[in-house]
Amino acid sequence: MPDLIPLARLRALLLGLLCLGLDTAFASEVLISARVEDQKLVNTTPRSRWCSIYNLCSGHNTIDVPFEMSKQINLASPDDRDKAYVHLPPRQSFTLTNRSTQETARMQLGYRFVSMKYTYQTQDVIGRSVRNCRFESVSGSPNASKFLWSVYNSDAPAACVSVAGSSDELQLSVFNELMLTYLADFPSAASLSPGIWEGYIDYPIGSSNGFDFGNVLQLSSNNIRFRVEIQVKHDMQVEFPASGSTVEVIPPGGWKQYETTNQIPPKLVHDSPLKIWAASPFAVYVTCQYSPNPTHCAMQHPRVTDRAAVYTTLTLPATFNFNGQPVTRLPLGVGAANAKMITPVGNVSSQPGQVHFEVPQSDIRRMLTYFRGATYSGDVTLMFDVNI
Incomplete structure (x- = not known):
């Protein structure tokens, strides 16, 4: 006949275990965090405090889960869940x-390694063999032992069952300090627009789609939630020629053909080359020293308040698109509220483009009629924003 647990000791154990399960409606929650760095997703989730004892701190994503349970283990039971x-x-x-x-x-999300701290009374309930899974390690004493197992197939893991002898003595055990290694397939950094991305997945305890610990007496929670938060703040780079900060708008072909005639040029233009690096969608717009309306900037007479419109457009190679269409002389609006969202196709590096400035003929006629010889000027600032 097996030894009996002293009644006083059993009551004390059960009292402690009942305290664990006072409110099983609460879900345990853990946070997986990441951010974008250099166009790559970097996992910023704190490592498990136990990863070092298993040499899992590098090369694995480890996490501690606030979860505790008790179960009465029967090594001789025909039911593996006992x-x-x-x-x-x-x-x-x-x-x-x-x-x-x-x-x-x-x-x-998938999972590969699992570790828990556990207690037992007289018979160790974790053996050095585990059915359906890989035994990694076990160590400790009745008051503080830990085991580590791993599954062979993280897509559809089998149930891990410890093989620890055949004693029919019931062992009241408490399991806590749950550590997992997880396999996270994050979306590509380039596919995520700037901002905070968040989501979660719930794992009901005992469910085929959740965590199942067999037949248990008490649970600290009946659900484990994994919450994911990704901070996306993309980097990009735009380069202009060293002399590109000052531009002069002139008629196509120059002023010479108009100097001795009364003809009005059809327009004044300037094309500024640029190079661009980007791996995610970005907004582009202009800000102006003189801004008569949301569609264009202006340049102004130096002594009077006469202004001429300056329209700004953008051309980029076929590796970029705006609403699925090529970026060819795309009109740029004034201010962030009128920004155009440009999408690169993949990770674009050192691609050429052009910014086009144009003054319409109607404004040129007025300038040449009333203010011939004057120099109009104004600031136009291009804003490329990956975090709008």
Whole structure:
């Protein structure tokens, strides 16, 4: 006949265990965080405090999960769920949403390693063999032991069942300090618009799509939620020639053909070359020293308040598009409220483009009729913003 647990000790154990489960409606929650650096997603989730004892701190994403349970383990039971039992969730996808734009993207989570601290009374409930999974390690004493197992297939993991002898003595055990390694398939950095992306996936305890620890007495929570938050703030680069800060608008072909006639040039123009690097959508617009309306800037007479309109357009190579169309002399509006969103096709590096400035003939006629010889000027600033 097996030894019996002293009644006073059993009551004390059960009292402690009941305290764990006072409010099982609460879900355990963990946060996986990431941010974009140099056009790449970098995982910024704090590592598990236990990863060093298993040499899992590098090359693995580890995380601690606030979860605790108790179960009465029967090593001789024909039901594997009465033993030390862990069934990790299958790889699943869920939705991330940009908090500002409400755009959505999909990502996946899967799991490979699992570790827990556990207690037992007289018979160790974790053996050095585990059915369906890989045994990695076990160590400690009745008051503080830890095990580490891993699954063979993170897409559809099998249930891990410890093989620890055949004693029919019931062992009241508490399991906590849950550590996992997770496999995160984040969306590509280039596909995420600037802002904070967030989403979550819930894993009900005991569900085929959640974490299953077999037949348990008490749970600190009946659901484990993994919340994901990604901060996206893209980098980009635009280069102009060293002399590109000052431009002069002139008639196509120059002024010479108009100097001895009364003809009015059809327009005044200047094309400024640029090079651009980008891996994600960006907004482009202009700000003006003189801004008569949202569609264009202006330049002004030095002594009177006569102004001439300056229209700004943008041309980029076929590796960029605006609303699915080529960026060819795309009119640029004034101010962020009138920005145009440009989308690169992949990671674009050192691609050529042009900014076009144009003064219409109607304004040239007025300038030549009333203010011939005057120099009009004004500032036009191009704004390229990956975080608008």
